[in-house]
Amino acid sequence: MPLASLPSPCYVISDAHVGIDAVGTDAEHALLTFLDACRAGSLVINGDLFDFWFEWKTVIPRAGYRVLAALATLRERGIPVLWVAGNHDCIHINRADLNRFWQRSGPLYYSLDHRGWHFVVLHTIEQTDVQIRVPETQLGWLRADLAATDRPTIALMHHPASDQDLDDSRWWPGRSHLALVKERAEIREIFERSGRVRAVFNGHLHWNHLDVIAGIPYVTVQSLIENLDDDAPGRPAASHAEVHVTARRMVVRVRGNDPARYQFEW
Numbered sequence: 001m002p003l004a005s006l007p008s009p010c011y012v013i014s015d016a017h018v019g020i021d022a023v024g025t026d027a028e029h030a031l032l033t034f035l036d037a038c039r040a041g042s043l044v045i046n047g048d049l050f051d052f053w054f055e056w057k058t059v060i061p062r063a064g065y066r067v068l069a070a071l072a073t074l075r076e077r078g079i080p081v082l083w084v085a086g087n088h089d090c091i092h093i094n095r096a097d098l099n100r101f102w103q104r105s106g107p108l109y110y111s112l113d114h115r116g117w118h119f120v121v122l123h124t125i126e127q128t129d130v131q132i133r134v135p136e137t138q139l140g141w142l143r144a145d146l147a148a149t150d151r152p153t154i155a156l157m158h159h160p161a162s163d164q165d166l167d168d169s170r171w172w173p174g175r176s177h178l179a180l181v182k183e184r185a186e187i188r189e190i191f192e193r194s195g196r197v198r199a200v201f202n203g204h205l206h207w208n209h210l211d212v213i214a215g216i217p218y219v220t221v222q223s224l225i226e227n228l229d230d231d232a233p234g235r236p237a238a239s240h241a242e243v244h245v246t247a248r249r250m251v252v253r254v255r256g257n258d259p260a261r262y263q264f265e266w
Helices: 026-037 055-059 062-076 097-102 134-148 184-194
Strands: 006-013 042-045 081-083 110-112 119-121 126-129 131-133 153-156 197-204 209-213 216-220 240-245 251-254 259-266
Touching: 026 062, 026 184, 062 081, 081 119, 119 134, 134 184, 184 197, 184 216, 209 259, 216 259
Parallel strands: 006 042, 042 081, 119 153, 153 197, 197 216
Antiparallel strands: 006 240, 110 119, 126 131, 209 216, 240 251, 251 259
């Protein structure tokens, strides 16, 4: 199938961690302002949206209620919302409850087709304080899924599949086993062998980063809540990626207080 343009823009946000007060209310305000401005295209929530799932059994905090209301408004506008499970999303809630919120069923890894493109969502699983895994069952599913499609593909995952040097990162020096997927080389090989994958997006690391490996760009999107200042009261990155895809190129613009821009030609 020939490459087609993807309805633009496709927005990507990651690691909003709504419920954390690390940088005050500015991060929540930035998220709500961004969601209110979404009038067209589609939205990918690439993991760790909330940090208070455990309270849902009895109460939804004010910040969470506002974000949920804004997401409901997006659905009413007909804007597709694609969900990726992050490690914080899965700490206090099980798969069934998370799916209920996402309004879907089945495993937390899945795929779908949209306007001539194929989207693959992987579920990277944190073994607390040990490692990040993608089990063989999921790898087998990924091989079969990519073999069955003839569409250009975008892959989404919370933890990265690229080999990033984390020595100068704020959160991950000496902790790459909790940042990078253990099976990342196997995942990249599956992507490369398929000949379908045009780009891979992830979050988790709380910075902007780009690797191009075997011709495939691996884009890490900055956290919305990441504090860019070392002193109080702090300044959130307020980041989101704005992705424009045509038959010949992809342009990724990271908006907010920590901007970046990438362009890829096919």
